[in-house]
Amino acid sequence: MSTHYDAIILGAGPAGFTAGIYLARSKRRVLIIDQSTAGGQPIFTHKIANYPGLPEVHGYELAFALKKQAQDFGCDLETNVEITSMELTGPVKRVELDGEDVYEAPSLIVATGGMPRSLGIGSEEDFKARGISYCATCDGDFYTDKDIVVVGGGNTALEEAVSLTRYARSVTILHVLNEFQAFPQAVEEARANPKIRFIMEAEVTAFEGDERLGRVRYLDHASGEEVVLETDGVFIFIGYVPNTAPFASTLDLSPRGEILADEDMATNVAGVYVAGDVRQKRYRQLTTAVADGTIAALATIEYLDRQAANRTSNQSQSQAPIDSQDHAPTLT
């Protein structure tokens, strides 16, 4: 595999693959890197029903289709690798993988997405895989005929709560606010399900149990009292935090840690663009990630063309006779 590319894309989710597809179709040499497996958030989504043109598709099917499409257009892919160092500020961007291979490109797109937000309670770590889960599709059947809790109030929490009623005897949704952030359809569907009950203004404070999780402790903000809820398992869906830690010293970030960019997805560093959930924006959807990827790729192509034009101009100036060089137009 070559080590020099026209563009390096960090993140093999919908935004990264879309950017890769557009760049590769314009005959640019593209490397897509992901520290995990290819696919991004769709891999963790049971079914996607709001992607235009695809009435209903399994998340992993869409993820695999994106990967295949990008590779068929010629994108190289490196997954499950560790980015051990990065240089973004110079005219050549460098990314070192696993402390061994160094890849270079004049442009780079950050599409690293986010990772599931944790509650930040020490006991959460103690019961991971022993009663605390983050994937209804994967672990739902461990809770057949059990009483479980879902923590969260967004689309994922409500949709996965409904999906978990296929297995569980009861699902209790604990949400810290007094209203849901999910779309009305998701709220309606959850409210119509007789297996689901709702506890609002409930802030989880601890997970307890012996070898396995047995109880959730939460603060009832309405009464100010702490309540203990017996449960067989807890699924946590409280959103995502942007994967921007490696860029904190280089790229401008919002107070929430998201990368700031203009409408062309350009960051504060020349040649570095951003796309998808890692960018500061209001709406995070599959469709917005794909749109970001498209814009970032088109802006990158324009950037690469400008760089090439500048190089050509500089070369012709250096080769031209002195009198004509004096009158050469300046390219900006």
Next chain:
Amino acid sequence: MLQTNLTHIENELDLQTALEGNDNVMVTCGRMGPMCIPVYDIMEGLEKKYEDVAFRDMAFDSPIATTVKGLPDARLLSSLPFIVYYKNGQVTKVTGGIQTKKQVKENLDELRQK
């Protein structure tokens, strides 16, 4: 059978052969699901770097998976995949749920040093 490029354990004989023929064995017992696929990918990527470790997968819903599900450390687990590390035929570690490449490498390095 799982759709991976790993060697599958489909019956008692496969497991016995893996354990008797290798000092270090890593078995991931799972499905073709979102938390399992990344681990299979990691294993495939590490096979060349850890030549002294035998990497195997096992379908969670196959009869042979009872050998993993029945392990004392696995009975408490409720997140796929179940990953079992064996040294000289003996279980040394069991984990549940998705693992990062870094976590898998740490466990493999620990296994090699035992």
